[in-house]
Amino acid sequence: MEVVPALNRLLRPVAALPAQISISDVADRLLMPEHKAFLSLPVVDEAGRPLGLVSRATLQDIFMQRFGRDLWGRKPVVEVMNPAPLLVSLSTSLEEAARQITAQLQSPIRDDFILVDPQGLYCGLGTVLDLLKAMESRVAQRNRVLRKALVDLKESQTQLVQSEKMASLGQMVAGVAHELNTPLGYVKNNVQLLQDLTRPLLELADAQAALGDCLHNPACAEEDLAQALQAATRARELAAPELLADDLGQLFGDTQYGLQQIGELVLGLKDFARLDRAMSEEVDLNECIRSSLLIARTSIKDKAEVRLQLDELPRIACAPSQINQVLLNLLTNAAQAMDDYGCIQVKSWSDGSQVFVSVQDSGRGMPPEVLKRIFDPFFTTKPVGQGTGLGLSISFKIIQDHGGNIRVASEPGRGTRFLVSLPRMQADDMKRSA
Ligand SMILES: Nc1ncnc2c1ncn2[C@@H]1O[C@H](COP(=O)(O)OP(=O)(O)OP(=O)(O)O)[C@@H](O)[C@H]1O
Ligand SMILES: [Mg+2]
Numbered sequence: 182m183e184v185v186p187a188l189n190r191l192l193r194p195v196a197a198l199p200a201q202i203s204i205s206d207v208a209d210r211l212l213m214p215e216h217k218a219f220l221s222l223p224v225v226d227e228a229g230r231p232l233g234l235v236s237r238a239t240l241q242d243i244f245m246q247r248f249g250r251d252l253w254g255r256k257p258v259v260e261v262m263n264p265a266p267l268l269v270s271l272s273t274s275l276e277e278a279a280r281q282i283t284a285q286l287q288s289p290i291r292d293d294f295i296l297v298d299p300q301g302l303y304c305g306l307g308t309v310l311d312l313l314k315a316m317e318s319r320v321a322q323r324n325r326v327l328r329k330a331l332v333d334l335k336e337s338q339t340q341l342v343q344s345e346k347m348a349s350l351g352q353m354v355a356g357v358a359h360e361l362n363t364p365l366g367y368v369k370n371n372v373q374l375l376q377d378l379t380r381p382l383l384e385l386a387d388a389q390a391a392l393g394d395c396l397h398n399p400a401c402a403e404e405d406l407a408q409a410l411q412a413a414t415r416a417r418e419l420a421a422p423e424l425l426a427d428d429l430g431q432l433f434g435d436t437q438y439g440l441q442q443i444g445e446l447v448l449g450l451k452d453f454a455r456l457d458r459a460m461s462e463e464v465d466l467n468e469c470i471r472s473s474l475l476i477a478r479t480s481i482k483d484k485a486e487v488r489l490q491l492d493e494l495p496r497i498a499c500a501p502s503q504i505n506q507v508l509l510n511l512l513t514n515a516a517q518a519m520d521d522y523g524c525i526q527v528k529s530w531s532d533g534s535q536v537f538v539s540v541q542d543s544g545r546g547m548p549p550e551v552l553k554r555i556f557d558p559f560f561t562t563k564p565v566g567q568g569t570g571l572g573l574s575i576s577f578k579i580i581q582d583h584g585g586n587i588r589v590a591s592e593p594g595r596g597t598r599f600l601v602s603l604p605r606m607q608a609d610d611m612k613r614s615a
Contacts, residue, residue, distance in 0.1 A: 188269070188271055188272075188273055188274070188275055188278055188296070188307075189271055189296075190315065191278075191296070191307040191308075191311045191312060191315060192271070192296050192304060192305040192306075192307060193218075193219075193305050193306045193307065193308065193311075194304070194305040195215075195216070195219065195222065195223065195305055195306045197222075197223045197224065197225040197229075197231070197303050198210070198222055198223065198224045198225070198235070198258060199224070199225070199227075200224055200225070200226055200232055200257065200258070200259050201257050202224075202257065202258050203254060203255050203256065203257060203258065204240065204243065204253050204254055204255070204256050204257070204258055204260070204261060205250060205254035205255065206258075207222060207235050207240065207258045208240050208244065208254075210222065211237055211240065218308065219237075219293055219306060219308065220236055220237050220238070220290060220291060220292060220293050220308070221234040221235060221236040221237060221263075221266075221291070221292045221293050221306075222234070222235055222306075223266070223295050223303060223306060224258055224259065224262050225303045228302070229302040229303050230301060230302060230303065231266060231268060231295045231297060231301075231303045232259065232262070232264065233259065233262035233263050233264045233265070233266050234262060234263045234266040234292045234293065234295065235258050235261060235262040235263070236262075236263060236291045236292050237291075238289075238291045239261050239262075239263075239291070240261070243261065263291075263292055266292060266294070266295050267281070267282060267285055267292065267294040267295065268294070268295050268296075268297050268301075269281060269282065269294055269295070269296055269297070269307065270296075270297055270298070270299060271296050271297065271298055271299075271304055272299060275315060275316070275319065278312070279312060279316050282294055282309065282312060286309065290309055293306045293307060293308045293309070294306070294307045294308075294309070294312075295307075341571070342571070342575055345569055345571040345572075345575060348569065357446060357450055357476065357479070360446055360478060360479055361443060361446055361447075364438075364439035364440070364442040364443050365439070365443060367435065367436075367439055368436050368439040368440060368443070371432045371435055371436040371439070372436065374432055375429070375432055375433075375436075378425060378428065378429065378432075379429075381416070381419045381420035381421075382420050382422060382425070384416050384419070384420065385413070385416040385417055385419070385420040385422070387416075388409070388412045388413040388415075388416035388417075389413050389416070389417075391409050391412065391413070392406075392409040392410055392412070392413040394409075395409045445475065446475065449471075449472045449475035449476060450476070462498065462499070462500075462501060463496035463497065463498055464496055464497060464498075464499055464501045464504070465494055465496050466494050466497065466499075466504065466529055466536055466538055466603070467491045467493075467494055467529055468501075469501055469504045469505050469508055470489070470491065470508060470527055470529060470538065472505060473505050473508035473509045473512060474487060474489075474512065474527070476505075476509060477509055477512040477513055477516070480512075480513055480516050480517075481512060481515075481516045481525065483522075484516040484517075484519040484522065484523070485515070485516055485519055485522060485523045485524055485525045485542065485543075486522075486523075486524050486525070487524075487525050487526075487527065488524060488525070488526045488527070489527050489528075490526070490527070490528045490529075491527070491528070491529045492528075492529055492530040492531065494529055494530075494531050494536055495531055495536065495605055497536055497603060497604070497605055497606055498606045499583055499603060499606075500579075500583070503579045503582075503583075504579070504583075504603075506575070506576070506579065507576040507579050507580060507587075507601065508538070508540070510572040510573065510575075510576050511540040511576070511599050511601075512525065512527075512540060513572070514572065514573070515540055515541075515542035515544060515597070516542075517544075517563070517568075518542055518544025518545050518546070518596075518597060519542070519543075519544045519545075520544070520545050523542060523543035523544060523596075524542070524543045525540065525541070525542050525543075526539075526540075526541045526542075527539070527540055527541075528541075531605065533605075534604065534605055535585075535602045535603065535604055535605055536602070536603050536604075536605055537600060537601065537602050537603075538600075538601045539598055539599065539600045539601070540598070540599045540601075541596060541597070541598040541599075542596050542597055542598075543595070543596045544596050544597060545593065545594065545596075546591045546592045546593040546594055546595050546596050546597055547591040547593065547597060548593050552589065552591055555573050555589065556573050556574055556577045557570075557574060558570065558571055558574040559571065559574075560574075580601055580603070583603055583604070584603070584604045584606070585601065585602050585603035585604060586601070586602045587599065587600070587601050587602075588600045588602075
């Protein structure tokens with residue numbers, strides 16, 4: 182908690198002047214060393230109530246006049262004092278005092294201000310200079326507090342973004358694990374089947390080898406040869422290689438297809454999660470679209486058909502994993518917006534200065550009151566536990582950091598279209614503009 186410097190730290194306990202004191206005497210007192218710091222001296226009545234302030238400037242004006250001292254010197258000071266001095270109660274807060282004083286301050290400053298106790302009795306003088314110093318240190322203290330709050334805020338924002346990333350990473354990993362499981366399952370089955378089917382073939386090979394040995398061995402007895410022949414014939418009947426050929430071909434083909442799918446998924450995952458080498462990398466956004474689609478496949482496949490219309494694009498400097506994060510969020514949002522099986526159309530194209538990607542869905546769309554809030558952090562219409570509402574606000578920030586733009590058009594019942602545009606920057610332009 183911040184310590185509030187009390188107003189009494191500004192209090193200068195200057196002895197007040199009685200109302201009857203002469204102007205000359207006041208002038209002499211003002212010259213005394215202990216009064217050097219003051220622009221004025223206070224005048225009070227017998228009870229100690231402040232009557233006014235007699236300022237150095239006023240006295241100076243009088244004594245500069247010809248015969249000023251003779252004409253005015255003996256008169257009581259009340260005749261030349263400021264009868265409406267600025268009174269500030271000691272119980273006032275520093276801010277309130279500063280507000281009151283600055284509101285009435287005249288330039289040049291001719292007077293100090295009088296500090297009074299709650300009964301209105303004179304306590305001492307305060308100077309504007311002291312007040313300004315106190316306010317300055319207060320502002321510096323506030324600044325320090327604010328700066329710390331800003332650092333804390335930035336830190337928690339980074340943590341939030343990080344945990345959102347982790348959450349989507351978790352979802353993604355679960356999705357990919359599920360995707361891997363299907364081909365892995367039938368590759369395993371096929372390998373088991375292949376093992377079962379090839380066992381009689383191996384037995385046939387053994388029997389035929391034994392028969393061959395017998396035939397080549399002149400010492401082999403007739404009886405043994407007959408036995409070997411019989412065993413080889415039985416093994417051939419059991420193995421029935423002519424019937425196996427088709428099955429084996431099919432099984433090997435399926436297994437290869439499964440392994441290829443597993444390979445693609447792993448590659449997609451690697452592409453998707455690659456660590457960005459700053460923004461110096463030049464990337465084909467179509468690759469980002471493809472790898473994001475691969476990752477989003479589990480969440481999309483039961484919800485919508487994906488139609489791609491990708492033009493050839495110039496490579497641009499960007500952080501691909503961040504762009505992937507944006508695309509994944511747009512694709513997931515599109516899939517989650519489907520009430521019935523629908524369509525997600527992803528297009529890419531470029532012009533002389535920008536590269537564009539649009540993601541359009543035939544989902545439920547958004548009413549204007551939702552549409553205007555979708556980029557707000559934590560805004561979500563999804564049930565608790567399903568959406569954090571950070572996806573689009575993070576996407577917005579990422580695209581903004583890339584110098585691009587993200588726009589949206591939506592119609593309830595018809596669908597939504599997000600359009601992302603990124604500047605056609607090459608790595609060299611990036612370095613030059615950095
Ligand atoms: N394609 C879309 N169609 C309809 N509504 C959408 C679409 N995209 C976003 N919205 C709306 O915008 C809201 C905010 O989206 P955002 O991606 O920021 O968060 P979320 O998807 O709710 O949560 P998270 O992304 O953290 O899973 C969504 O809750 C939804 O109401
Ligand atoms: Mg989202």
